[in-house]
Amino acid sequence: MAGQTRMLFRHVDEPGLASIDTYRRLGGYRALEKALRDIDPDELLSSLEDSGLRGRGGAGFSMGKKASFLPRGDMEKFLCCNADESEPGAFKDRELMSKNPHQLIEGIVIAAVAAGIGQAFVFIRGEYWEVADILDRAVEEAYAAGYVGENILDTGHRVELVVHRGAGAYICGEETALLDALEGKRGNPRLKPPFPAIQGLYGGPTLINNVETLSNVPHIVKNGSDWFKGFGTEQSPGTKVVSVSGCVQRPGNYEIELGIPSREIIYGLAGGPPEGHEVKAWFPGGSSAPVLTADELDLPYSFESMADAGSMLGSGSIIVADENVSIPHLALRTARFYHHESCGKCTPCREGTNWTVKMLERVISGEATPMDLDVISSVQDNIIGNCLCVLGDSMAMPVGSMVAKFRHEFEAAIEAGRDAAPRPLDESPTDVKPVPVGAAG
Amino acid sequence: MTNGEEITLVVDGVEVRAQAGMMLVDAAKHGDVEIPVFCYEPKLGQPVGACRMCLVEIEGIPKLQTACSTPVRDGMVVYTQTDRVQEAQNAVVEFLLVNHPLDCPVCDKGGECPLQDISMGWGPGKSRVIDPKRHFQKPIPLSPLIKIDRERCILCYRCVRFSQEVAEDEQLQLLERGASTFVGTFDDRPYIAPFHGNIIELCPVGALTSDAYRFRARPWDIEDAGTVCTLCPSQCNIKLTVRDERIQRVLARDNFEVDDGWLCDKGRFGYQMIESPDRITEPMIRQGGTLVPVSWEQALEAAAAGLRDAGERTAAVVGGPSSNEEGYLTQRIVRGPLGSPHVVSTYDDAVDRELLLELSRPQLAASVADIDRAESVLVLGTDPMHSMPIIDLRIRKVVRRNGTRLAVATDRPTSIDGVAEETARYSPGAMSAFVEALAAETGAEVYDRAEGELGADAERIAGILRPGSTVIVWAGEPSLAVADLAAQLDAKLLEIPAGANGRGLREVGCTPVAGPGLSETSTGLSPTDLCEALTEGDVEVAFLVNADPVRDAPNGPGWNEALQKAKFVLAISMFEDGSTKHADVVFPAESYTEKEGTVTHPDGRLQRVRPGVPHPGNARPMWEVLAELAGLLGDETGIDSAGEALAAIAQDVPFYARITEGEIGGLGVRWQEREAARNFPLAPGARPERSSVVVPTSHVGTTGGVPGASPAPASDQLQIGTYRDLWAAEVTDRSPALRFLRPTQTLELSPADAERLGLNGTPEVDVRQNGTSLRARVAIRERIRPGTAFLVDGLGDGAGALARHAVEVSAAEGGE
DSSP states (O other), X not given: OTTXXXXXXTTTTSTTTTSHHHHHHTTTXXXXXXXXXXXXHHHHHHHHHXXXXXXXXXXXXXXXXXXXXXXXXXXXXXXXXXXXXXXTXXXXXXXXXXXXXXXXXXXXXXXXXXXXXXXXXXXXXXXOHHHXXXXXXXXXXXXXXXXXXXXXXXXXXXXXXXEEEOOSOGGGGSHHHHHHHHTTSOOOOOOSSSOTTTSOGGGSOEEEEEHHHHHHHHXXXXXXXXXXXXXXXXXXXXXXXXXXXXXXXXXXXXXXXXXXXXXXXXXXXXXXXXXXXXXXXXXXXXXXXXXXXXXXXXXXXXXXXXXXXXXOOTTOEEEEEETTSOHHHHHHHHHHHHHHHOXXXXXXXXXXXXXXXXXXXXXXXXXXXXXXXXXXXXXXHHHTTOSSSSHHHHHHHXXXXXXXXXXXXXXXXXXXXXXXXXXXXXXXXXXXXXXXXXXXX | OOXXXXXXXXXXXXXXXXXXXXXXXXXXXXXXXXXXXXXOOGGGSSOOOOSOTTEEEETTOSSOEETTSOBOOTTOEEESSSHHHHHHHHHHHHHHHHSOOOOGGGOTTTTSOHHHHHHHHHSOSSOOOOSOOOOOOOSEESSSSEEEOTTTOOOOOHHHHIIIIISOOOOEEEESOGGGOEEEEGGGOOOOOTTTTHHHHHOSSTTEEETTTTTSOOGGGOEEEEEEOOSSTTOOEEEEEEETXXXXXXXXXXXXXXXXXXOOHHHHHTHHHHTOTTOOOSOEEEETTEEEEOOHHHHHHHHXXXXXXXXXXXXXXXXXXXXXXXXXXXXXHHHTTTOOOEEESOSSOOOOHHHHHHHHOGGGBOOTTHHHHOSEEEEESOOHHHHSHHHHHHHHHIIIIIOOEEEEEESSOOTTGGGOSEEEEOOTTOHHHHHHHHHHHTTOTTSOOOOHHHHHHHHHHHHHOOTTSEEEEEOSSOXXXXXXXXXXXXXXXXXXXXXXXXXXXXXXXXXXXXXXXGBOOOOOOOHHHHHHHHHHTSSOEEEEESOOHHHHSTTHXXXXXXXXXXXXXXXXXXXXXXXXXXXXXEEEOOOTTTOOEEEEOTTSEEEEEOOOSOOSTTOOOHHHHHHHHHHHTTOOOOOOSHHHHHHHHHHHOGGGTTOOHHHHTTTOEEGGGSGGGGGOSSOTTOOOOGGGOOOOOTTSOTTOOSTTOOOOOXXXXXXXXXXXXXXXXXXXXXXXXGGGGOOOOEEEEOHHHHHHTTOTTOOEEEEEETTEEEEEEEEEOTTSOTTEEEEEESSSSSGGGGTTOEEEEEEOTTOO
């Protein structure tokens, strides 16, 4: 399709791509053969680092560099592919895995060999049970074909691969919570340092990468890092699968070259809002990214440009809101999600998300005053940077940005709420009763 | 830069010296800078950085960092007072108060509450929260001893971490998620675990409160008094909360070398026994069959007359909780003016003096903290959970945090089996045989390597033990093989005595084989022989000092008869019990909260027991009473204070020489680490002549032959072992809060034996041996060695007498 640059999605429309035969027929597993037979692991690692591939899960950290942090030497090391895609607005990994699972498996095995890792896991969110089934079948095929397991392709390399299904918690997409969950514990983030590269799963050095990041690896190995750098911008090389959703005519996944104007994605590829409607706000990187406005539609879609604009590219999920969307409701919806998903381990996130929801509910119901908007903003500031992991920030950044950029809408919502539901003075705002043992009120 | 190296950092512009690797929050204290914390508690292990209260600014790091989890480096520049840091601190306090009820005026914690203190010191000072707070039913019992108020909980994780990572009972969990998270147990079951009281102290708010202490006092009503708990050999350091001269609460008084700052629930709630209305508070004389209160003069006269008449036909039984001073003065009375050699302080038959010396030698003695430094630990012949509970926590700690290798070799399964790398089971009574096999495996040539199962077990256990870095925690049958094993491995020994002050009492002379300082003396009767001699009339007078042999001796019924037959019984006791029933004169005993004196920890640490509350009624300091009694019998001791009693001990026990109360201080001092340890009566290298060591044979049951090699019981019989359950104690019965923990007599047996004897599904059985019979519930336990079964000792039903006997078991007649 015009405007797209398909690398990971190159054969996405090919029927039966999920089977190993089709994948192989289309050139699959050649990169693995090359990586294992012709390149030594150190070289492999440096070519990944040279390619400038940045993590596609949200943080955008250099994948090769992360892999190079793992200590060398003979010890039990782990690779965890983070397939706990739970961010509202993100659905790229689902398609990458369900359509082309072998591309991911190939990437995992190459990355594992490069970092000297013998045991790999795919931690897939429980709700992706259909995808997990596809992945399970693909892993079975790959084992049977000798691409995974003992003595891969008779090269002496060993990589075991296990697909593990999560139990449905957003927090388990946080890399250290993922490790705890994988170990069978309650999925709570760990304190960093130590970073997983040094002390991760079961205390061993662990490389954790997103599905899309690892799916890029075979292409880099096959074509070289210079070829890869030919795509995208200097600081954001390669392509990106962007999930576009919300008020657009053609929502879906689009693979684009990093750095193209954002307008081209939202309007060109996704068709923009329905006829007669205009973009009011958009999340450039999932619901945890600070919102941007229509004035910012021409910014290049890259890690650095989004950061300069005060937001982030994150997992590359664009959510579009047109003028019919109430920003206070959007803020409440966003806050409720993070309130529901907060693990509760650290204070600012646990209490901050909870308090923010209560305040936003008052905004909608007309029980707030404009001064409460200052409290909401200040609470978001108090969350950002003070938490154990970034979940708290993930609510505070978009909510804070919405209050800052659309304050007039919040003020109007307070007025409207008050008018809509006049309340007798003697009625208490909420019904507060002790609840049974064990339940929270 | 290595950990421990002296480094310099700058905190708020002040240069602070600290050790590299120390957490910033601790290092800052060296510069008098306090960084507030809630979740940080080094006793719980690695920091978790959850509460975010300790955020500070560190030069070179863009984000604020948690001081609790940041190890200090040389040249680090830290700010704890900048606007940015203050904003973060204000924010965290504000967040914590979003859901905290602020019911401080009716909260037990009010006035000693870290949340109050930190809100005052680091909070914003005003609230912006107008939204409703979360609500729970409250307070509800988390256990029979603890109430939980989930509204007050600030979710700091301390209690959960304790349960998961210290006690490892894993019962406390965080349930639900986010702001709905709450602390609870699976399926709301009561949290019943022997150390769970510690979470009350760990809680930084009033969410976990002691049921027994709720609404009893406010912090401004109370005083603290430090002492040592003598309810078991752990001798944990405690702090009494005293209001109006009554004990309201017991808290831990951190002493890393002794207890790591933890307490068991017995020590924490057992104070209720001391406040019991049933205490004996006045001296009494038996008149017309009943004990009637009399004056001290009358009682002392009567006691002196009774003892004087019997003279050398007197025997003293000194109980475990007695202080060194009480023990010393008792044996001095018995050995001196009365001229009798019969002094015992344990019901296990004494070893001879040579073996005692060998096993007590300072070079072999492990300190409690040596466990932390050892690469491997062997638990031999005892379950620390029951015999010295606080050691159970320490062993768990070193296995978890240091990767220490643990081997357990016992007759009965222990509570630490789960963290042990290897476990071995031998039959009750076969400990010595096992130790000899183990010593042989480690290379001691005087023993033959064992064949078969015994040999294989010994080999497995030996494989765990690291030469030069092993601590052997043991109890049970003393034998030269224990010393040989230690010598072979260059290991250190920590013996857990049966009584709380077992070691101290032995060292001040309360043993029939040695006088004060383990000196040579004419040998008295062993406990078993003593019981018999009393029954036969060869010994006429029993002098019981804080001892209740009817309950505590394995042969309780035998002692009951012995005391009944005795011509005269003088008892020093806190309560009227099975032994005072036979007493002619009773002196009211002091508890460890009233007593002044010293005790000696199993690792040789002398500790001070100090009075925190006044004596009840007419009770008097026992050292004073005993000194007076000695005077009446003609030994003018000149002892006019507890300090002088200690000085007399220091005079007579060469390896305690010149020790004073001041030197012992608040944390105690190990005699092995003092200069005077050189005075130990056995030269460092000297080993006793093998032939001179007598192996006690009275341990072996009547079915037995050779020690350790108990014959296989007949097919319908079981070889019985007994153990003293942690809760099979007077304190459980006398403390209302603990009463629910009193064990029911239970026969524990292996699934194979249950099958063989047709006991599957049988709730109760009768256990019979040679005319005696007792009733027990049945518990089938996987890890019990087939052919063996266990009963609880110390319940007063005579189970102890069945130890090492083969018994017949059948479904209870007339039972359910």
